[in-house]
Amino acid sequence: MKKSKAIVLLTIALVITAILTFLTFARFPVGTKNFNGFLGAIQTDYDLSGGTAYTLTLSDDNVNDVDDVDEVINTLKYRLNLLGYENYSVKAIKDVDAAVEDYDIRIEARGSVSRFGEVDTDTLASDIKVAAAYGELTFYGGTSQNPTEQILDDGTPVADAYYMGVSNNGDSTTYNVNIKFSNYGYDALMELLNANSTYYVQINLGDTVLLPGTSALSSSYINDKSLIITTGSEASARQAALQIKTGGLAYKYDVSDGEDVSSPLGRNLEIKSIITISLFLVAIIAAMFVIDKKYGVVSCLSTIAFTDIYLFLMIAIPGIKISIGGVIGFALSTVLLADGFMIISKRIKEEFARGKTVKSAVKTGFKRALLPIAGTAGITAASAFILFALTGGALKNFALVFAVGTVLAAAINLLVSRMFANLILAIVKYDQSFLGLKRTDKNAEEAGE
Amino acid sequence: MMKLFGKLKIWIIVAVITVLLGALLLSIFGLNQTPDYKSSYEASVSVDQNVNGSGELVDKTARAYFGEKGYRLSDYATQKTEDGDKYIYKFHKAGDIDKEELQAVLQTALDNDAELGALNLKASAEYGEVKITSDYNAGKILLACLLGLIVAFAVSFFTVKLAGALTVVCNAVMTLVIYTMLVAITRIPALPDFAIVGGAAMLLSVVMTFVITCRYKEKLKLDEKADVSAVATDGVKDGFIRLCFITCAVILAAALLFVGGVYFLFIGLKLILAAISAYLVSCVATPALWTVFKKLKIKK
Numbered sequence: 001m002k003k004s005k006a007i008v009l010l011t012i013a014l015v016i017t018a019i020l021t022f023l024t025f026a027r028f029p030v031g032t033k034n035f036n037g038f039l040g041a042i043q044t045d046y047d048l049s050g051g052t053a054y055t056l057t058l059s060d061d062n063v064n065d066v067d068d069v070d071e072v073i074n075t076l077k078y079r080l081n082l083l084g085y086e087n088y089s090v091k092a093i094k095d096v097d098a099a100v101e102d103y104d105i106r107i108e109a110r111g112s113v114s115r116f117g118e119v120d121t122d123t124l125a126s127d128i129k130v131a132a133a134y135g136e137l138t139f140y141g142g143t144s145q146n147p148t149e150q151i152l153d154d155g156t157p158v159a160d161a162y163y164m165g166v167s168n169n170g171d172s173t174t175y176n177v178n179i180k181f182s183n184y185g186y187d188a189l190m191e192l193l194n195a196n197s198t199y200y201v202q203i204n205l206g207d208t209v210l211l212p213g214t215s216a217l218s219s220s221y222i223n224d225k226s227l228i229i230t231t232g233s234e235a236s237a238r239q240a241a242l243q244i245k246t247g248g249l250a251y252k253y254d255v256s257d258g259e260d261v262s263s264p265l266g267r268n269l270e271i272k273s274i275i276t277i278s279l280f281l282v283a284i285i286a287a288m289f290v291i292d293k294k295y296g297v298v299s300c301l302s303t304i305a306f307t308d309i310y311l312f313l314m315i316a317i318p319g320i321k322i323s324i325g326g327v328i329g330f331a332l333s334t335v336l337l338a339d340g341f342m343i344i345s346k347r348i349k350e351e352f353a354r355g356k357t358v359k360s361a362v363k364t365g366f367k368r369a370l371l372p373i374a375g376t377a378g379i380t381a382a383s384a385f386i387l388f389a390l391t392g393g394a395l396k397n398f399a400l401v402f403a404v405g406t407v408l409a410a411a412i413n414l415l416v417s418r419m420f421a422n423l424i425l426a427i428v429k430y431d432q433s434f435l436g437l438k439r440t441d442k443n444a445e446e447a448g449e
Numbered sequence: 450m451m452k453l454f455g456k457l458k459i460w461i462i463v464a465v466i467t468v469l470l471g472a473l474l475l476s477i478f479g480l481n482q483t484p485d486y487k488s489s490y491e492a493s494v495s496v497d498q499n500v501n502g503s504g505e506l507v508d509k510t511a512r513a514y515f516g517e518k519g520y521r522l523s524d525y526a527t528q529k530t531e532d533g534d535k536y537i538y539k540f541h542k543a544g545d546i547d548k549e550e551l552q553a554v555l556q557t558a559l560d561n562d563a564e565l566g567a568l569n570l571k572a573s574a575e576y577g578e579v580k581i582t583s584d585y586n587a588g589k590i591l592l593a594c595l596l597g598l599i600v601a602f603a604v605s606f607f608t609v610k611l612a613g614a615l616t617v618v619c620n621a622v623m624t625l626v627i628y629t630m631l632v633a634i635t636r637i638p639a640l641p642d643f644a645i646v647g648g649a650a651m652l653l654s655v656v657m658t659f660v661i662t663c664r665y666k667e668k669l670k671l672d673e674k675a676d677v678s679a680v681a682t683d684g685v686k687d688g689f690i691r692l693c694f695i696t697c698a699v700i701l702a703a704a705l706l707f708v709g710g711v712y713f714l715f716i717g718l719k720l721i722l723a724a725i726s727a728y729l730v731s732c733v734a735t736p737a738l739w740t741v742f743k744k745l746k747i748k749k
């Protein structure tokens with residue numbers, strides 16, 4: 001490659017990297033809104049940013065005594081998981097001198113965050129109320145609207161219920177819930193529907209109406225034991241699915257208003273995490289300069305590109321909320337990136353020491369580094385995806401962030417750093433001192449040096 | 450340093466002692482659990498209005514009170530409300546805290562403050578017992594580890610052949626065991642992130658070992674008749690700086706986590722143990738295991 005061409009291409013690459021870096025960290029007003037950079041748009045979870053705390057106290061008209069508060073905690077956790085929450089805290093608290101049944105429950109979680117950084121506490125509050133709802137799931141049926149006769153009460157009528165997704169019909173958008181009936185529920189309901197030309201069904205949880213009995217139901221609506229009902233929002237669809245699937249709590253709790261709280265792991269952890277990761281990146285870059293001397297420029301530019309793209313991916317991949325696991329995943333991915341640089345530079349040095357020209361040594365060095373880098377990325381990414389599929393909470397977040405990071409690190413090592421290396425080496429005319437290369441004595445003699 | 454790694458008998462003795470001691474402590478005490486993962490204690494203090502630093506004064510006074518009662522900063526983690534009028538302290542051990550006494554101390558501090566005294570602010574305090582259930586499903590985590598090892602074996606088998614693949618898997622398992630035992634011995638609070646760092650330890654071990662076995666493959670490709678033991682030792686020597694670099698990088702990341710406070714400190718300490726476990730297992734066990742597996746294969 002000609003020097004002039006290399007300078008032009010390197011300039012373009014540097015400008016793109018600079019723009020990406022600017023977009024990652026810069027904050028500036030855009031009209032009436034603020035642009036907070038990729039970094040500002042990354043969603044963080046409850047364990048890093050804190051959330052909203054709700055206290056559940058046993059209602060005055062609660063009937064059943066709480067025998068096992070662990071069961072209540074686990075039920076609430078299960079319900080929050082079904083509503084899509086990964087990172088939250090559910091704990092029971094009582095005064096040290098109080099009796100066992102005096103436990104209050106405190107739930108702390110973080111609502112979803114909009115693109116402009118606003119936390120949706122309304123949906124969170126409504127989700128907490130749904131998770132803590134009291135009462136039994138009851139089906140009513142009859143030939144007139146709003147039926148009052150209880151049906152399907154000889155067994156468990158519902159096998160499963162889940163949110164199916166959104167559908168657009170012209171101007172209207174609906175959010176669908178699939179109610180899958182058990183064998184008993186299906187047979188009993190079909191019998192009723194077939195016996196009546198017009199039949200209404202209403203589903204209640206305690207006193208709350210989940211499915212109003214205002215529209216007639218026919219057997220043709222039920223396919224493969226499944227009935228699809230629609231709601232007006234995703235949150236309400238998820239909530240309806242949860243309540244139809246799991247019913248209500250056996251105990252009646254009053255839910256307090258929300259109270260914003262800091263992270264349970266300490267204060268200002270978002271900022272501290274950013275400082276930690278930034279210092280770490282600087283240290284890694286400095287170490288690469290110490291180890292690879294001038295060639296450290298390639299590692300430095302590649303690390304900057306890695307950071308920019310990684311942070312961008314953290315907002316581009318839907319549903320990622322960074323938790324403490326994500327911070328660890330980010331740091332370990334950076335270690336793998338630096339490891340890749342070391343593997344490449346070592347291979348280049350070995351090839352040169354064996355008597356190859358600088359250009360040929362670089363080419364063969366990258367070729368030889370392919371197997372260890374790609375193999376490592378393959379193993380770690382696949383393992384991380386398995387961890388992601390099977391676990392939850394911060395561990396799941398660690399797995400996802402690490403899987404993305406390990407694949408990206410390999411791509412940066414093998415593609416971006418190679419591009420920077422070729423462009424910069426073309427400019428310095430493949431000067432061996434740039435790479436800190438030395439031949440073994442025997443090969444130096446053969447090369448006439 | 451490399452000579453020390455070559456003294457396999459010493460390392461086997463060290464590993465056996467570590468495992469036995471760790472297993473003993475694990476069976477007696479279990480893992481040391483932090484406040485969020487077992488029944489613990491919680492104090493909360495609040496002031497009716499956070500004005501002119503009244504919240505901070507209450508927080509500072511409460512901390513001084515806990516100090517007098519024998520608590521160190523690392524014994525508790527703190528949360529505060531957005532308004533700054535309430536502070537929650539989670540303790541991982543019971544203490545001699547009296548909520549009436551604490552409330553009186555706080556009220557006195559508010560009343561005696563030159564600026565806040567005239568505002569008639571009211572302080573309150575609560576002290577309670579906390580019950581928490583663990584979120585960790587050990588079965589699923591173990592299944593994930595097992596499947597991860599199968600994947601590691603499969604990828605390694607197709608790239609660095611059977612001896613390399615077996616070495617990668619054995620090292621990952623040994624690293625996890627050594628890491629667990631070190632956590633048990635050092636009594637570093639294990640949860641909430643024991644599993645994350647354990648997974649990270651295994652992955653680090655896989656990364657370190659896999660690249661060493663890649664090196665073995667390259668060396669054997671250059672000289673098929675090379676002595677297996679010599680190749681094994683040279684492979685680790687060639688990658689020695691790289692292994693040190695990875696370990697130091699993880700230890701540095703862990704040390705930087707200390708900035709984040711008490712929980713980050715616990716995570717950082719465990720990461721250091723994970724890096725040390727992966728490093729030692731990779732440096733010491735890789736040449737020995739690979740040589741054994743390779744020689745077994747050659748014999749067949």
